[in-house]
Amino acid sequence: MMSSGTFMDLVQHEFMVRGSWRKLNRVRLSRSWCVSYILIVAAAVVIVTTYLAARNDLELSSFWYMTLAFPYWIFFLGYGAVKREWSNDTYGWWLTLPIPRFRLIAAKWLGNCLKVWIAMIAIYIALSAYVLILTSAIDHYTYDMAVSFMITGINWLTVVAGLTPFIIAAGMLTISVMYSTAKPLTPLLWILFMGGFSIVYSNMNEYLLPEGRLETAGPATFFPFPWELPAIIIGSWAVAYGLIRAVTYVMDKKLDL
Structure with missing residues (x-):
């Protein structure tokens, strides 16, 4: 039986990965260069937005509009977490660890959920x-x-954080199916998940984030959403568990190695 310490070691491992080794070998950038690029971009954003603010041309709500891509980023974070094992040719080592397959996958799922929540904070x-x-x-x-x-x-980040477990699991299932004998289902999963995100966004002004709720000129209230939204978020956790179980089944029974 796996100890809680081993499980948390696997969760922590998700914070240590650096992407595809093949891509890193093509272009080697030192940590200092990466930090420098990030600081330059951040400084440019601050300078531009401060200039616009000084001219009274900056809507504060535009900062939150820029985060509307978060659900897509979260999906591809879960997608990439599994894909990385194949890109680095480490899937054999990963899948043969003496750990129950469900907990192995759950550790990867939890590690990436924690990444998202820490980034949001x-x-x-x-x-x-x-x-x-x-x-x-x-x-x-x-x-x-x-x-x-x-x-x-x-309000907005609470909604995204609540849906993160489902979105991460959806990304993991999509890429897992692509490496399985059920690969023909992959386009259907893309349509289902990406189409679902598009439908939610197309109705966002009427349901999740009505136009007035992203405006900062007037007073805002905490969690001004209808009662159905918390129910949807809680329900998505149950669906996320089902998706993780589905990933486990694919990894156990359907992998095309």
Whole structure:
């Protein structure tokens, strides 16, 4: 039986991976160069947005609109977590670890969920701090607008965080099926999951994020969504468990090695 320490070691391992070894071998960038690129991009964003804010051309809500791609990023994070084992030719080692297959996959799933939640917290803190600095430095941005911005961010990111377990599991199932004897089902899964995201987004103004709920000019309230949304989020956790079980079944019975 696997100990809890072994399980958490596998979860922690997901934070240590660096992508495909083949791609890393093509272009070798040191950690300092990667950090430098990130800082340059961040500085450019701050300079541009501060300039727009000084001209009163910056809508604070635009920061949250930029995060609308999060669900797609989360899907491909789960997708890439499994694909990486094949890209690095480590799937044999990974699948033959003396650990129950379900827990092996659950550790990968949990590790990537934690990645998303930590990233969301960091992004929320960074954006909130930046907006508070703007409101203290530029007259036409008020403290009430900053508070409304922060509440809106909590509302939106809470929804995405709640759906993260399902989205990660969906990405893992899609790539797992592609490496199995059920590969012909892969296009159907792409249509199902990506089509589902598109449908949700097309109705977002009417359901998840109505237009007024991303505006920061007026007061915002905590979690102004209908009661069905918490039920959907909780239901998605049960579906996520089912998807992880499906990934386990594919890895146990249907792999095309």
